Amino acid sequence: MKFAFFQGCNIPVRIEQYADSTEAVLQTFGIELVRIPEFNCCGYPMRNVDEKAYIMPSVRNMAIAEKAGLDIVVICNCCFASLQKARNVLATDPALQEEFNTLLAKEGLAYHGTTRIRHYLTVLHEDVGIEAIRNRLVNTCKGLKLSVIHGCHILRPREVTQFDDSFVPRITDEIVGVTGATSLDWRGRMECCGAALAGLNDELSRRLLQEKITGARQAGADCITPICSYCHLQFDTTQTNMATETPGTQVLPVLLLPQLLGLCLGLDERRLGIARNRTIAASDIDHIKSLLGPPVEEKKKKVRQQAA
Amino acid sequence: MNFTVLLTVAVTVCLIGIALRLYVWFSQGIHPPPATSTLPQRLAAAAKALGGALFGPRLLTILKSIFLDLLFQQRVFDKNTLRWLAHGLIFTGFLLLFFLHALDSLITERLFSGYVSTLNPYLFLRNLFGVMVLAGVAIAVYRRITLRPQRLKTYAGDWAALVFVGGIILSGMLLEGTKMSSYSTFQRMVEEYGDVAGDEELQALEAFWVKDNGLVVAHKQVAVTSALVEQGREISGRSCIECHAANSSAFASFTLARITGPIAAAIGDAGAVNFLWYLHILFCLSFLAWLPFSKMFHIVSAPVSLIITRIMGKENGEPANVLTRQMIGLSACTHCGACSLECSSNMFFESFHNDFILPSEKVQFLKHIAAGKELDPATLKKLQQGLYICTSCDRCTNICPSGINLKELFVSSRYALLDRGIPETSMLSHFSFPLALAQSYVGDHRKALQVVEQLFRKSFTALADMVRPLTLEKGGTFSNPSYRSCYSCQRCTNICPVVRSYDNPGEALGMLPHQIIFSLGIGKVDLAMGAQMIWSCSTCYLCQEHCPNQVELCDIFYRLKNAAIAKIEEGGRS
Numbered sequence: 001m002k003f004a005f006f007q008g009c010n011i012p013v014r015i016e017q018y019a020d021s022t023e024a025v026l027q028t029f030g031i032e033l034v035r036i037p038e039f040n041c042c043g044y045p046m047r048n049v050d051e052k053a054y055i056m057p058s059v060r061n062m063a064i065a066e067k068a069g070l071d072i073v074v075i076c077n078c079c080f081a082s083l084q085k086a087r088n089v090l091a092t093d094p095a096l097q098e099e100f101n102t103l104l105a106k107e108g109l110a111y112h113g114t115t116r117i118r119h120y121l122t123v124l125h126e127d128v129g130i131e132a133i134r135n136r137l138v139n140t141c142k143g144l145k146l147s148v149i150h151g152c153h154i155l156r157p158r159e160v161t162q163f164d165d166s167f168v169p170r171i172t173d174e175i176v177g178v179t180g181a182t183s184l185d186w187r188g189r190m191e192c193c194g195a196a197l198a199g200l201n202d203e204l205s206r207r208l209l210q211e212k213i214t215g216a217r218q219a220g221a222d223c224i225t226p227i228c229s230y231c232h233l234q235f236d237t238t239q240t241n242m243a244t245e246t247p248g249t250q251v252l253p254v255l256l257l258p259q260l261l262g263l264c265l266g267l268d269e270r271r272l273g274i275a276r277n278r279t280i281a282a283s284d285i286d287h288i289k290s291l292l293g294p295p296v297e298e299k300k301k302k303v304r305q306q307a308a
Numbered sequence: 309m310n311f312t313v314l315l316t317v318a319v320t321v322c323l324i325g326i327a328l329r330l331y332v333w334f335s336q337g338i339h340p341p342p343a344t345s346t347l348p349q350r351l352a353a354a355a356k357a358l359g360g361a362l363f364g365p366r367l368l369t370i371l372k373s374i375f376l377d378l379l380f381q382q383r384v385f386d387k388n389t390l391r392w393l394a395h396g397l398i399f400t401g402f403l404l405l406f407f408l409h410a411l412d413s414l415i416t417e418r419l420f421s422g423y424v425s426t427l428n429p430y431l432f433l434r435n436l437f438g439v440m441v442l443a444g445v446a447i448a449v450y451r452r453i454t455l456r457p458q459r460l461k462t463y464a465g466d467w468a469a470l471v472f473v474g475g476i477i478l479s480g481m482l483l484e485g486t487k488m489s490s491y492s493t494f495q496r497m498v499e500e501y502g503d504v505a506g507d508e509e510l511q512a513l514e515a516f517w518v519k520d521n522g523l524v525v526a527h528k529q530v531a532v533t534s535a536l537v538e539q540g541r542e543i544s545g546r547s548c549i550e551c552h553a554a555n556s557s558a559f560a561s562f563t564l565a566r567i568t569g570p571i572a573a574a575i576g577d578a579g580a581v582n583f584l585w586y587l588h589i590l591f592c593l594s595f596l597a598w599l600p601f602s603k604m605f606h607i608v609s610a611p612v613s614l615i616i617t618r619i620m621g622k623e624n625g626e627p628a629n630v631l632t633r634q635m636i637g638l639s640a641c642t643h644c645g646a647c648s649l650e651c652s653s654n655m656f657f658e659s660f661h662n663d664f665i666l667p668s669e670k671v672q673f674l675k676h677i678a679a680g681k682e683l684d685p686a687t688l689k690k691l692q693q694g695l696y697i698c699t700s701c702d703r704c705t706n707i708c709p710s711g712i713n714l715k716e717l718f719v720s721s722r723y724a725l726l727d728r729g730i731p732e733t734s735m736l737s738h739f740s741f742p743l744a745l746a747q748s749y750v751g752d753h754r755k756a757l758q759v760v761e762q763l764f765r766k767s768f769t770a771l772a773d774m775v776r777p778l779t780l781e782k783g784g785t786f787s788n789p790s791y792r793s794c795y796s797c798q799r800c801t802n803i804c805p806v807v808r809s810y811d812n813p814g815e816a817l818g819m820l821p822h823q824i825i826f827s828l829g830i831g832k833v834d835l836a837m838g839a840q841m842i843w844s845c846s847t848c849y850l851c852q853e854h855c856p857n858q859v860e861l862c863d864i865f866y867r868l869k870n871a872a873i874a875k876i877e878e879g880g881r882s
Contacts, residue, residue, distance in 0.1 A: 009652050009701035010742070041699045045738035046659075047847075048869045053659035060655055104660060106457040157860070158847030164855055168797070192805055192848035199740025203842055207809050210336040228743070237745050 001127065003073040003118065004065040005033035006083070010229045011075060013238070018075055021258035022120050024267050024294040026073075028136060029128045031051060033073055036062050043081040052096075058086035059100045061114075062117075071116040073123060079226030081153035081161055081308060083117045088160050088283050089148065104264045117153060119163055119259070121227070133178050137288025138266030139292040140180030146224070147186050147216035148172045148254065149193060149235075151228030172227065175257060178262045180295070186219035188212035195230035198238065206242060210233050213252050221253035222287070232256070241277045253280040311589065318593035325600025328607065329639055336678040337631025338717065339724035345628045353628035359501050365617055373618035377711065378611050381543040384709045387646065388445060395709075397444030398473060401437040405477075408432040409434055410592065428553040435560040438477045445474040456684060460645040461655055461669060469604055472595045479591050482568060483584040484561035489524040489569030490577035501560075503547035510625060513548075516540025521555040526573035600616055606642045608712040613640035617711035622702070634720065637712035641671050641855075647704035656697050664694020667704040674721055689730055695722040699744035723749045723851065726756035731763045733873045736843065767798040767876050768838025770818050771827075781831030788864050791828040793857040798822045800851035806844050821851050821861055828864070837872040841865075 011019050023033050043057035062083065064093045065072045074080040090097045090113060101110055124133070150169060158166035170183070176183035194208030213235070216224050226232040236254045243249040262272040269275075274285055334350045345353070359369060370484040376382045381399075384392040399774060408416050408430070416430070417423045423430065448470055452462045485494045491512070494517060504510050504559035515536035517523035555562050572580035599605060613636050624630050648654060664670050675689060683691075695718055705715040726732060735757055743753060800821040801807055810816040819827065819839040825834045842865045851861040 009699040013700075013702045014742075014745075037650065040703070041657050043655070045699055045741070046656060046697075047738065047866060047871050049734060049737045050659065051866070053656055053871055054658060057655035086735070106770045108457075142814070152846075152848040152850075158853065191850070193844040194846060195741060196738065196847040199738070199742075199744035200736060200757070202744055204806065204809060204846075205744070208805060208846060212808075213806075233741075233745055241745075241747055290881060 001031045002070060003031065003033055003117075003123070004039075004068055004070040004083070005157065006037050006061065006065075006072045006074045006149070007035070008074075008076045008077055008079040010221045010233060015229055016234055017259070017276040018232065018256055019254060020115050021175045021262050021267075021272040022075055022163075024271050025258045025261050025265060026081055026120065027266050028267070029132065031123065034070065036064060036068065036070070039106075042076075042079040043086070044078040044082045046084075053273070054082070055089055055096075055115040056100060056103075057110050057267040058083045059090065059242075060107075060224075061108065062086065062113075062115045063104050063111040065111060068107060071118055073120050075120055075229060077154040078230055080117065080119050080163075084160050084162065085179055087113060087117060111282060121171050121175065122163065124175060124261075130178050132176050133175070133261070134295075137178070137264050137295045138297045140266045141260060141264055141288065141291050142180040142293065143290060143291045144181040145219075145221050146176055146190070146223050146225045146260070147177060147182055147184050147219055147221035147253075148225045148257070149188055149212060149216075149227065150190050150292060150304065151226065151233055152190075152192050154227060170255065173224075176225075176298075179260055181260060184216075184219045184221055186221065189214040193226070193228075193231040193234040195228075195234045198234070205234075206238065209238060210242070213239065216252060221252065222282070223253045225255055225257050227257065236278050251279045253277070255280065255286045263288070265304065311469045314589065315616045318597045321381055321597035322600055323595070324620065326605075328416075329605055329609075332854060333632055333635045333639065334570055334677075336680070338674065338678050339720035339727075342446060345631065350628050350632050354632050357629055358592055359625060360618060361615075369619055370615055373615045376609075376841070377614040377618055381709065383707070383711065384646075387650075387707055389743075391451065391644070391646070394447035394451065395446045397440045397447070401440030401444065401477075402437070405434065405437045405441070408437075408676065424551050425443055426552040428557050431553050431555075432557040432559070434744070435481070435558045440559050441477045443468075444473060445470050446478075453460075455645070455649065458649055459657060459666060460649060460709060461643075461663065461666065462645075462671075463643065465602055466643055469602060470592075471606075472591065475669065476588070476591045476595060479584060479588040481561045481564055483581070484587045485522075485563075485565035485568055486557060486566045486572045486577065486580050486584050488522045488555045488562060489572055490581050491523065491525050491527070491573070491580060492578040494523055501547065502549065504543060509543055511690050512536045512539035513543045514540070516661040516775050521568060522562055524569040524573040524577070526558050526570075526577075527621055562576065585614050589699045603642050604639050605618075606710060609636055609640040610642070612636050614711035616750065617713065619729075620713075622705060622713055622715060630716075634717055637710075637714070637717055638675050639670065640710035640712055641668075642710060643668055643672055646709060647671075650703050652701040652703055653697055656860055660693070660695050660697070660815065662690050662697075664691045665697045667698075669843075670694055670721075671712065674717060677721055677724065677784065683711075685730070686727065688728070690732060692722075692725040693733050693734055693800075695725060696732055696739055697737075698722075700739070700746075711721065719743075719746075719748065724757070727752060729759055731759045731876075732756065733760060733876055736869070748874050754763060763876060764838065766874070767879060768834060768872070769825070770838055770840075771835060772815075772818070774835075778827075778832065785831075786828050786867070788860055788867050790858060791825050791864060794822070794829065794859050797856060799854055799856065801827070802861070803850050803854050804845055805848060805850065817844055824868070825859055825864070833868075833871070837868050837875065841870045844873070 007019050026033060039061050041057050042061065043054045046053040072083065074083065075118070090111065096109060104110055150172065154161055154163050155166040155169060164171045173183045188211065191212065192208055193212060194205035197205035197208070222233050226235050232254060235252070239251055243251050255274070256277070259274050263269060265302045269285070274280060334354065335347050360582055381392055383393055384395060412423065412425060427433070452466065454462065498510065498513065502513070504513055511530070514523065514525060514530050515532045517534050517540065518525060518530050548821070560584045599607070616633060616636065645668045648668040651667050653665055664673065670691070698718060702715050705713060708714055804821055807813045807820060809816065811818060819836070819841050821841065821867050824836045824839055824841060845862065845865045847862055849862045852859070852863065855861060
């Protein structure tokens with residue numbers, strides 16, 4: 001299976017480890033992610049300013065994928081939502097589609113809406129499947145407690161994003177569950193990390209972030225697992241910035257979902273770039289690795305099932 | 309005019325130009341204001357950094373850079389083979405011609421004892437190098453034309469560079485070809501070097517040169533019989549061949565001579581040779597004089613910039629060197645457009661029609677800012693917007709073939725411009741997010757944000773400031789009609805994470821989410837547009853998702869933000 005890999009602007013320069021670990025995990029299941037240098041920004045940063053300027057870049061990106069005959073796989077929530085939003089808007093606005101197509105034609109591109117936008121978690125959950133993941137596990141990570149934060153733009157508005165159940169999401173829980181780790185039920189699980197306010201109202205943005213850090217800690221999390229790249233940057237970079245400003249603060253380590261999954265699939269931790277997360281200390285990594293163990297029970301069960 | 313005089317003038321202009329540009333390297337800068345370090349301070353800091361680089365372990369890095377970045381042009385090779393080929397052909401061909409042909413008396417004669425310009429391999433190589441340059445120029449022209457739809461901008465200066473380089477080579481080839489066909493040149497050569505006894509032998513030699521070497525004799529009939537040609541070949545063998553290889557080895561000029569020969573002969577071959585000689589010399593010398601004032605100065609500055617980047621990466625060194633590096637970078641831009649072709653923000657250019665959104669256009673213009681030139685407010689505003697509409701993806705910096713630290717230049721200039729107090733509404737976009745992450749210019753950012761906030765306060769009336777009671781406005785419509793379904797349950801406000809962040813949310817946010825929907829209901833769109841709430845919205849969509857009546861609150865807030873910015877921009881224009 002082959003997909004066009006839409007990384008957006010933040011991941012290639014600030015969170016390479018997210019792309020690398022996702023690629024490594026999907027590759028284990030024979031899924032190839034093609035990097036396309038022609039992709040531009042998804043448009044999201046312009047959303048506050050102008051709706052049309054926000055949508056147009058995503059239309060070009062989809063036209064590029066269409067030309068390559070590939071569906072798009074996205075990591076970042078905001079990129080995901082932008083692409084889905086553009087698809088959604090154009091589906092009901094043929095005049096706008098024509099306007100954009102006139103513009104795209106200059107570059108030899110055209111948008112017809114044939115490219116599907118997939119989140120990598122949906123690909124893992126639907127195309128690969130939990131059982132297939134379980135069968136490939138080399139380790140489980142029993143005892144690790146994670147606070148997954150979904151990020152807003154992947155879940156809502158549900159009519160646009162079409163990802164999981166926006167009120168009771170289960171994809172992340174099932175994927176974390178298969179690794180043996182615990183996905184905690186905690187207050188901030190489906191709430192905002194404050195990224196959309198950073199640079200506009202830093203105080204409020206950090207207050208929302210701090211609320212989530214405190215919430216995850218109170219729930220007893222060893223690590224926080226952001227799904228969205230903006231959330232990641234809030235928890236990994238802004239949290240570090242905040243900790244530098246207030247010495248003595250203990251940071252809550254960030255562990256990305258494909259990094260955890262990669263460890264359990266026996267992938268090299270350097271390839272997963274775990275140490276590149278700024279908030280994770282060597283001792284945190286050692287702790288996580290100490291929890292890794294062969295998936296004994298499941299295998300026995302399976303053998304028994306097969307025998308029966 | 310005498311060649312020496314022309315040459316002296318050209319070299320003088322070139323040297324003055326280079327001196328001026330080097331002076332600019334150490335005297336100008338973008339941000340912080342150049343006054344912070346003086347010229348001697350900057351020279352000293354640069355000398356210290358240079359010394360440190362030359363006499364230390366970094367020397368290896370420099371050598372690596374010379375081979376990989378300068379000679380091999382790895383940065384271009386990694387990105388685009390065709391562009392690499394074009395540059396490589398021009399670079400190699402031109403440089404070899406410069407040393408082996410233009411400076412032949414200084415270099416080639418000393419290196420190769422038997423050097424005569426009309427002998428092989430020199431005759432052949434000159435043409436080979438010339439054709440390489442022309443092929444490179446042709447690819448460059450093709451690229452500039454075909455990439456126009458992909459937002460590659462071309463200025464007169466870009467065409468001028470191609471015309472100069474191509475002109476030098478073409479005029480040289482035409483000159484060589486015209487000399488081949490010229491009877492007067494032939495006569496002069498025979499008189500000077502020929503061992504020809506009598507008219508009969510001369511006729512034979514002429515016949516041979518007409519037949520095999522492209523000589524054109526227009527004023528009289530030359531019998532080209534095979535016997536004469538054979539006799540001529542023999543004479544040529546004993547009196548010419550020692551110093552003059554067959555003209556056909558200069559394959560390009562020789563081909564051209566077949567076309568131009570008859571024309572030159574018709575208008576007077578001696579005059580044509582003379583004219584082309586002047587044309588060739590003028591092309592070469594004016595290129596030399598023009599070089600430091602044009603993008604061709606990159607021959608000097610790009611290597612420096614590339615080596616600095618190889619050593620420093622995107623990091624800033626000594627503060628006194630930051631401005632110098634900015635200036636070296638600005639002078640190293642060749643306006644190749646590679647950055648704009650891969651710019652993440654390039655689609656925003658299509659929406660805003662602001663050239664300054666494209667990195668190549670910004671960097672070209674920033675030298676005016678660095679020079680402290682007074683610019684008209686409209687241009688400044690456009691430049692400021694262009695500098696702000698940037699995703700901070702660093703692609704331009706990573707791709708720049710001249711190794712310019714564009715990221716640093718753009719961030720510095722962004723805040724240098726914002727410092728002038730012109731409100732920038734794009735600050736309210738998420739382009740601000742990576743700036744908040746980077747935590748550089750925190751104070752400047754906050755100050756510039758306050759300027760925008762003041763403009764908002766001036767442009768909209770806040771609910772709290774309204775003295776007269778609210779009245780129902782007629783015909784108040786809004787682009788998203790879902791607000792009409794609101795039945796005032798206030799679930800939106802109760803679930804909002806922003807509202808719960810404040811002790812007194814009404815005061816902090818101007819209006820609460822449900823109040824914004826109410827005000828749309830009574831047609832007060834402007835009132836909603838002026839509420840702080842829409843700018844404090846974290847866009848988490850919880851309100852919209854939980855609204856029992858499908859009011860699309862978050863989408864409505866986005867619309868209000870768009871409309872508010874549009875209104876303010878409109879006001880700024882009128």
